[in-house]
Amino acid sequence: MTRQPEASAFSEYLAAQENKSLLRFLTCGSVDDGKSTLIGRLLYDTKLLFEDQIATLSADSRKHGTAGEDLDFALLVDGLAAEREQGITIDVAYRFFATDKRKFIVADTPGHEQYTRNMATGASNSDLAIILVDARQGILTQTRRHSYIVKLLGLQHVVLAVNKIDLVDFSQERFDEIVKTYSEFVADFGFDTLVPIPLSARFGDNVIARSENTPWYSGPTLLQHLENVAVENEALARPFRLPVQWVNRPNLDFRGFSGTIASGIVRPGDAVVVAGSGATSRIKSIVTADGELEEASAGEAVTLTLTDEVDASRGDILAAASDRPEVSDQFAAHLIWMHDEALLPGRPYLIKIGTRTVGATVTEIKHKVDVNTFQRLAAKTLALNEVAVVNFSTHEPVAFDPFADNPKTGAFIVIDRMSNLTVGAGMVDFGLRRATNVHWQELNVSKQSRAALKGQKPAVLWFTGLSGAGKSTIANLVEKKLNAEGRHTYLLDGDNVRHGLNRDLGFTDADRVENIRRVAEVSKLFTDAGLITLVSFISPFRAERRLARELLGAGEFVEIFVDTPLEVAEARDVKGLYKRARAGQIKNFTGIDSPYEKPEAAEITLSAGAESPQAMADAVVSWLKANGYVD
Template sequence: MSDSTYKIQEEGLIRSDITEYLSRHEHKDLLRFLTCGSVDDGKSTLIGRLLYDSHMIYEDQLEKITKDSKVYGTTDEDFDPALLTDGLKAEREQGITIDVAYRYFSTDKRKFIIADCPGHEQYTRNMATGASNCNLAVILIDARYGVITQTKRHSFICSLLGIKHVIVAVNKMDLVDWSEEKYEQIRDDYNDFVARLNFSDIHFIPISALKGDNVVAQSKNLDWYDGPTFLHHLEGVNISSDRNLIDMRLPVQYVLRPNLDFRGFSGTMASGVLRVGDEVASLPSRQQSKIKAIYGPDGAIDEAIATQAITVTLEDEIDVSRGNMLVPVNNIPHIGNEFEAMVVWMHEGAANPGKSYLIKHTSSMIPGVLTDIRYKVDVNTMKREKGCGGVESGRLEVEQDSLHPTSHKGEGDTHSGKAELCLNEIGRCHITLHRPIAFDSYERNRLTGAFIIVDRVSNATLGAGMIVDRIVSKSGHKKSPVSQNIVKSDSLVSVEDRQKLLGQTGATIWLTGLSGSGKSTVAQQLEKELTDQGQLCYILDGDNVRHGLNRDLGFSMEDRKENIRRIAEVAALMNEAGVIVITSFISPYISDRASAREVIGDESFIEVFVDTPLEVCEQRDPKGLYKKARAGEIQQFTGISDPYEAPQDAEITVSTEDLSPEAASKMIIGDLKGRGFIG
């Protein structure tokens, strides 16, 4: 629909049904965006021009800005648009943006909240604050200078904070004679750089913010550009798919008890969709119930979606309190008291490993320790700094790992001495909490994957963190042994010597899946075929180890965790001896499998998800366990009374509903050969 047609329809609606017109505008979509770029690239000028040309400035504001332009103006014109957002006295005196300035405006199609962010490096914390809630970033580039360090720095921070949509506004085109060649060169340079970032939608627009070309109206000076104007693109960019409607998360902020007959749990939906009758679990206790009713501001509703503030009641009296989280029983986030995160430090006092802080995550405030600072990221070059000295080499790979911190490439030796995070610095940190919480990775869920660090004495906000996908990484974070007077001894035979002797490299094939999924059958077939090919391998089966090594363990969450830890330690030792270990364990929790990966080593750990539907497993029921669980004879049985957290990024997925054990075995052997573990 063209803009003229849309306006005609709107004018007709005003005349025929003013109530409908007002209701439609009340429920317009909201887009939050920020402007960033180097100093003097024209960020504030662009916003001022946008508000002025779209007639969103009141007459008294315009009159005041016109007067101030004669005193503080930097454009040699009667009207300096930048003064609309640069309101601080220091900003006007210096002609720069210091703090984040927020402005609201609305058009016929959409509502907007603008965050005008500072460009100076020392105000990185201000920019990170402004970007944290935005859907879109406007990266301004001065056409005279092209892509510079500040451009890369701000793009990196926007990518780190999960922004997917970017408008690259090539500003000051009037100062390069409206050169199409210059514009295309900048576009090519930025595209080369941005390939390493995690953006999904990038749009380039040549503009002159001061003169208004391509801001609201199409420019006659840029007749070679046939794309939308800046405002037109803002009105049309699709952000509806950005919301996570899959992973339902309801952090409980308050237990509502107005009388003896009502006990509700209030909070704001972080993500997903919640309906009456849905089965939910309360985390971290994992107690389960069903949604009995949902209440919004205007009374009972059938369903709620992300960002809605609601109160829910449950069919069962389970323990739920402030700081807990309600989630679907078949879609449970990570649960644990340790995680790694990219942290932006926002305080003059440096962050030091070993210091205790308060961690504010959703509605929880938990004491925690900044256990370790793995590395810092130089936001200008995007290289990692090793501890307190030196920078890693290998520019491209370092940049890739920095921007996608879930990677484990070369992370085993990044820490070389005590590090600290200073004001405006960004680093990857290991956090240990005093009690477990439920969390997602920031990339998956921006609300349940974010936290802030608070000083325990002053209550000042010290830093903001974004949890990375891997819960922990191989960096020496194992707990110390109880016995202190022990020393590790080295062997005279190296791992390489054993590999040469056996003609293979030690690895662990970690088969996970529901009981009855076919893990043991696949493991046995794999062991036979590897042995027939002359490879040394051994199966560690869940039932077998519980007859010996783990005979003292039950099936509680804590015992399952210890069961997996012991198996991982044994597998790691056998891998060092050059043996290919095949494990067959339900291992239902993502956090436990991640801990096993840490012990064994990411380079040696191959997770195989035996993906078989519960109904198929229950129909097979080779040991009669499902029947007993349904009858209540077995408590805490995975798939029935306990959840199974399916892998989100397993190296191999096999479905025994469709594949034979022989076919699954061949698939795994092919992967082993491809990774170079066997010849």
């Protein structure tokens, strides 16, 4: 009996914790502005550390610390060995803490330029950003870059934390100067709140309690502001969206669509639409592990059953029938590039938007943005940490909302198809309606009927290898043999095409990608005509050869690797190109200062250094006959 009050008090405590609002925020800024120290100070001063944690911190401070005899609070967050050794943050570190008024999840993000992608990751899930500035250094390039990314990712609440104010003798003049410079920089960003606070993370000035060292400052302490800033759950006010994560079919009598509601509120009886197909229905029930609900809202994981049998699968979006997302295979977007290897327009990538992953290419870089001046700069490629406005083309239509209207359904990541690494993060600006105004014209004569008249199976014979490997010689011999047998062929040679269709292209990586993209599209047209098309191009990148393969039907792309050692190709170099490349007279020359990526699974590999051109041409023709392309 005596334990009931204790149990009741404990239940009340848990209920109180559950009912507290949650604020997600991140710390960002330039290198060594004190981001990790600030979070450590918050945890320490709010008395959320256990005695053993403080003891460990004390020992670590003596071993790795940079604060002299004082506790180095950054070590509470910098957990990686490399971070402690270098005194920097590398990865995103998340910490949870709570006060009597609110619960918090804080993301400590790196300041180094090479880890900007990690900062963008932390910002993508936050409600508020603390932009730290070293009072001695002022506003730096990385401060501007992080602020611009914060704006791009839709954060509306910003704290300008002018840290290390103690190192400038708590100067109000210096504080006002930094606030003025920053306010002018973000004047057009449209933040709902921008609160500047002078503080010392190391000594705790204006972090939890007001500092006697800044009598001229009358604003809130950092914690006061974090506890009281009004962050509305705007997702509830947006139209209903549920990206389908999986189709729940435990038995023949139940079929539901499971996922986390991205925005809005849904109730049984509401009219919904499968965004991609346009099929409509109504909500029959909202099912969870705890039973059926009368209502579900943004952030809740649910299974929805519908009154009608509609076709929907993973990647589709269930949306309010009265307020539908856009559906298009082309859109404009802001893109943050996050990889050391540059973005190349025309190169095939994957994009993941919501729960859907589709193939996509950047068709145009409209301009990149100078984060210091916001000047729009022309660009053919996009390097690490650069931000640009680009046009995307997807292999199939996708459903989305503009990011400004709904961040959950307007944000996407870009994935490298070869390495599966995330290489970019994007925010959809708007759909390009040109894509929805052009439809395929139905043709009465098919590819199959054209090929049947010629008595052959259409295909693209894609000869790839180093310059001087013998590609053109072998391709010419193959075409000559096929022509003698009455086959219908056409040969696209790299040198010849650059005199016409691709005369405007150079030899940079970006131009090489576009070179192959155009030839791949032309090859597809020739295949539709029922021809056997021979393509002789260096085509050094696997990604572009894969693009060509995926444009064609199954079995229509035959990759022929003319495998010639570099020294052999260089020895037979009648044009003297290798010699000039080694002398630095030709830039971006494959095999010298530009890479060649060998095929990993070519249909045909020819050992050009060991066999004669005639023998290799015979081998190609024999392969075509053995695999049913010609009789």
